[in-house]
Amino acid sequence: MPSQRLSRLILCGGFAAGLDLDSATAIGLLPAGIPVEQPGNTALAGAVMLAAHPELASAITDRFAGAEEVLLNHTADFEARFADALLLP
16 A cells, blocks of 8 residues: 555554554554544544434534545555564664
């Protein structure tokens, strides 16, 4: 996945919330020069928001209509790049 295609990276969940971005970039876990957001537990926040305001269901769906899921295991050279990246710089 070429990092030139990314305009921003949103890392969700507990692991992402505790990730030190400078360290993750230094070891090559994250690409340099791309804005990164760490919103935390977005699944829980979304469920709470929807439970409290069910009228927002269509707005929530519309907001993420353009999101793209990237399946790394479907990327042609993922396994080779992953194996190479196991050795930290």
